[in-house]
Amino acid sequence: MATGAKRDYYEVLGVDRSASQDDVKKAYRRVAVQYHPDRNPDDPEAEERFKEASEAYAVLSSQEKRQQYDRFGHQGVDSQGFTGFDPTTFGDFADILGDLFGLGDIFGGRRRSSGPGPRRGHDLQYNLRITLEEAATGIERSIRVPRMEPCEECDGKGVEPGKILEACSACSGQGQVLFRRGFLTVAQTCPSCGGQGQMNRHPCQSCRGRGQNENEATLKVTVPAGIDSGMRLRLAGEGEAGTLGGPPGDLYVAILVEEHDVFEREGADLHVSLPISVFQVMLGASIEIATILGEDRSVDVPAGSQPGKIVRLRGSGLPQLNSSRRGDLLVHCNVVVPKKLSGEQRRSVEQTAQLFPAVDQGSHGGLFERLKTVLGGER
Template structure:
């Protein structure tokens, strides 16, 4: 199967907008189904398990996932493997892939030394808020399942009372060297995973991972003026780092739900306001209840037409992390009456008899243009 026909999202059966919890849940379900221990001797299940693990390794990490979404499967996997698609010349795609490789995997290492402990993975959580919450700001509480430091071994991964020994593959360095194309690169030791030490006896609570999955409840502060796509970062609230290293961050991605009355346009609020044809002809005043609880009054000039927008400055949405507010925009819709009394009809008939055509210049101009078009 060509690399371009593979899609990590399809492999895990999730949408491209799925959050971290959904991706993890899908991975666990598929991993249990296709794990080699559950399907001994089945090459198909073994292949699927490898594909599932490869997809999850990418999508669980926000940085890798962002690179995958931006560059696509083929270029991402070329960068991950250190290859340049067979291109031996400098610059071009080969240089671009090197940049991706450096961004995602830390680049081409040299100089030796134990690898710095890798921090925990960042997490993504999608949160919907109402337009009213976006206007006033809000406090929300969410519950997510994250990896937390194991209380039994305190993140060490070793059964209490036992110890660690130096890794015999990397000799305690945490990295191994390998030839990759034109370069000699250093990669994380597959035996100790960069730690430089291996566990003699794994902790019975976490199985040697140093982390356990637990539900966590967090309080989220939604500032005034947020919009769809606004990102809130909670430092240190992501996955616990391996073996006691620093935790990752949690990113809250907001989506503001549609409102029944107002449509948002940046920091402006737009609403359609129906008015009677008499108000449109004679002028008047309209009152609009706003999201702040106040009533906004807007004068209607005589002769206004449908589609005309009237603006009240400073009555729109708060501007995020700044002072001031956008505008409230009332889009006028002139409503033609459908039920008239005999008296009203008589009055309108009298009005029609007095019309000269100058009352509605657009209509007169339209029919004049029609006459000219057919006359010519």
């Protein structure tokens, strides 16, 4: 639509330039009802008028935009990036028109609100803490979940047993009432029954007509081996009960695996620190350790291993989820140097040390030599 061809917004809505916000709103309703696409199917001219009115309303209903428009005309609001229809004001339009069109689907989008009708129950989440051992073996746990469940007294209907819901007398069970507005007949959600078309004259005592009661359900959760923190198990249909015959929601069990004192987890692999004496790394050693599943494994540390040496025990880590495979156990050799020596130990070590040449510092990339140069020393 070329800017020059645009009609004056006040003219479009048929209001005076001094019209109040309320007048603008009323005028828009009038025009919108007249040209609403639902009432004028396959009428491009009516559709154009409807859009034109909506655009005019979008501008004139905003104080800021209206001032801009008053001062600068169409250019004043076009230059702000207002091109045709502003989706941010849809909610406002829906509010204005929604009660005029009971099933207010005015812009071909979703309905104004989730009206009465079967509604799915809410999903629930239960946080479950387990130990690393439990994550390794998998477990079955009983959990107690407070949730809304269908009322047992009335079978979830909300009506006294033996009684039934009656058709709403205000709308004859239609859920909508028609009223005249000028020359138009307009449908509105029935205020008596809220659009449900039915009245509950004998609400169930137990649930006060809601059809649900809060209950604590005891459920069994099967946690598979290899599960990790952040994973969620879905128990379909174990969430809150639906309303008006809608299906129940789902229950999600969110897993948190606690930190372990000994093992550190990395996916299906586990890391463990193995204290080992300086003599054991020099001479080599075979050391028994237990895996997370309690199996005995021997760690073979080769003679001459350096500090930080990692021995990998394949298949001794955690089970992988939904698999028969297992991760690895990575054993970090943590060389422990005695802090104190007895007199006898000291004499023995001194004697032994004489058999070993001093460590050649030059093997560290000449670092020692370079340090001497920097410091300007010759020795």
